[in-house]
Amino acid sequence: MSLDRLRWRVRVATAVTAGVFGLLGLRLVQLAENDALAAAAFEKRLAPERVLPRRGRILDRDGDVLADVDDDGLRAYPGNARAGHLLGLLSAARLDDFETEGSWAEPGDLVGQSGLEARHEATLRGIPGTVWTVVDEHGLPVRGQGAWNERMAGIARDRWIPTRHGTDVQLTLDADIQLAVERALHGRTGAAVALDVHSGAVLAWASGPTWDPVALAAGAGPADWTELATSGARLDRVARGLYEPGAPFRLVTATSALDNGTPPDHARSCRVQANQKSTRRRRRRRPRTWLPPVEHDYHCSSGRHGRVSVSESLSAGCEAWFRGTGDELGPTLLAETATKLGLGSKTGWFDTEPAGLLPDPAWLSRHHERQWTSQDSQLAALGRGTVLTTPLQLAVTGATIANGGHRVTPWVTGEAPAPVATGLSADVLAEVRASLAASTAPTDAIPLTVSYAGVGGPLASLDGVRASTSSTYVAWAPADDPVVVVAVVVEDGPGAHGVAANAIAAWSADAGLLFPELEDPGVLQ
């Protein structure tokens, strides 16, 4: 090849090289004007830092703080009232919490897992913010220079997301009444709830055994949950505990009788001789269950009272009137009245709340494989046997009777649900209230100056042999113009009356009606 040809080829190589470098230059300019790539470069130098929001407080109806947040971001309970079951617990976020729509929870965050903490989690938790800082490859903050630093700082400012702290939640709960109920129920197994008779607002809510939320302020761990479950403290007995109502169910029986035409002065004999023939028939069909042998008298376990009316029966605690009434009404009418008064159905507090049990021959046949008998009707009228309710349902029943026939829905936050008209005669309910008021008198042990009307007591054993192991009580105050209703169940012995009295006393003190010279009457026994 000649030198000229070589030179020509060199010129070609020069031109090709110039072309390649020209394309590289175009690529440079293209990259320099690519905002998306520039943003990607800054992405790697800006590290987000999450700023956790401050959890909202839980306040009582007067604005007193029930649950606060301390400097470490943990729950603090400044008052003495705890309301553990109502307020609930915080615990480490679980898989469900991460998958909930709108959740920003990360592993290790404390999330409400029960009670109002869980129900109002979205309101209480707030929304975390984000602060962007410039970091190096080790994640350590660095500071650039001059125009670059200003640019980075500007991007960080633009991306800053402010933290929105949690919103406080105010309850209808009264901390003073709550404290009184908790003190009275301390160490006992049972439940107590106080409602406003007209609106259904929850004034107190206590279940025992319970836990100290202060000890679990850092969040309940798996061992804590296990301990709560095995000790029985986890069960919220106010809305989930099913009990035989006992004496308070007599209000339902009395209402049903009066509403179905029984005159108020209709009297029955305590230990009236029943129809022998029908009794013999019942004898032949002896039930194959745990029920005691059928008695052929309308007897009364508290004594022989002679002829008694409804008010006398309530005041004397005579069972005969109610046994006879139960026999006459039958399970259907009893259940119908009980349903109107809020028993046998959910109050709407929990989705998994038990509805309870009302007299139902079909249920008895299905579960105990026997026919409904007169004895079943009698026991049902006394609130025993085939009747199971929760303390919350009992409180609703008491409120319905106390306010003249409007069934309330318990609520603790937000707006009060509108009461539902039951269709029961106001005169009938007034007669029941008057009968109960006449039967309730203050005692030396319960020196309340405000009048209240209540019914309840120990639940006698059905076999008549074993001692009573539980007690129930429902009362409203003041007796002539009810404002508050209290329902109490104590599983491990008597004392329900005392708990209710303490609740009423606390309400009275709060309302300025009791012992104005004393701030704290102490625990009434």
Added chain:
Amino acid sequence: MTPRGLFGLGLASLALGASLQSGIGHDRVVEHVAWGLAGASGFAGLMTLTPAGLRRLARPGFLAAVSIGLAAAVEQAITGTTAWTAVAQPTALLAVACPIGIASEACRPSPIRKAHHWLAVMGAAFLPPLLLASLGATAMSLVSVFTGVTLLWLAGLPRGLTMLGSLLGALTIPLALAANRDALVLALAANPGPAVVASGGLTGAGPGAAAAGRLGLMTGHADTMLLAHVGEELGAFGALLVLGTAFLIPAVAFFIAAAARDRFSALLASGVGVLLAAQATVHALGALGMAPPNLVPLPMFSLGAASTLPTWLAIGCVACIARGPRPEMAAGTVEYGPNEAIPNWESILAR
């Protein structure tokens, strides 16, 4: 451009490269400057030669470089490292040995059989890349292959031989890429160069203000993606200036080759130009995200003996050629003796 101009351009590039390296907090600036001075010394030494003297040193120099490379490859194969031979910078010498060897062998005046001649030229073209590949410098071996194939074309080898050489060169590239395909794909996807260049915009963050090196964005790529650093600090305009300078050096070599008086000078100068241009192109491709990040330095700007020393030596050869024969030798004499007539393939084939 005069040799002095070329020398000055080299020094300016050295200074700019040192300042850029210091801007990203590199603490090997002193080493960079020392190797640069060593290269400058070599440059000055080459300037004392005539083109004829350079031609006489070409073959021994090529053989010495190949020997060092071979020794390094053997040490690598036996011990897994090049602890003993690394001091001689085998990769750097092999990179510049390719054009020197091709120019030397393609212009041998001695009458030899054509088969031996072709083998010698092909060996000069492909032996350095093979040794570079065995030492793990895959990207530099591909640059060297490209340089060799281009020089084979420039040298005017018979078409078949050129095509064979091109085919061999073309096969080595996909083979080298296929061996590390997954890693290269990941590296290409994760290449931070485009984002760094884009963050500088047209005018850059300011000299010394770039934090990419300190922030670790370019961890592991501080030396090999210098163009991206320039793009961040000096913007697209600054990067274009650097790219232009990186193009200017091989362009000058091409112009010198086009003005050379003999084939050896033309081949050597053009070979150096192709080598430097290929290096700069592969470096820019990696820095601009069109290729995975690679270890090919930007000639005269990037840090390290592997870049600075052979680049200075190569430029020294070009400067020597540009200087031309001495005046006392030029008058009345032919540059090469009667036994050193300008060879051509036709005369070789005729023997």
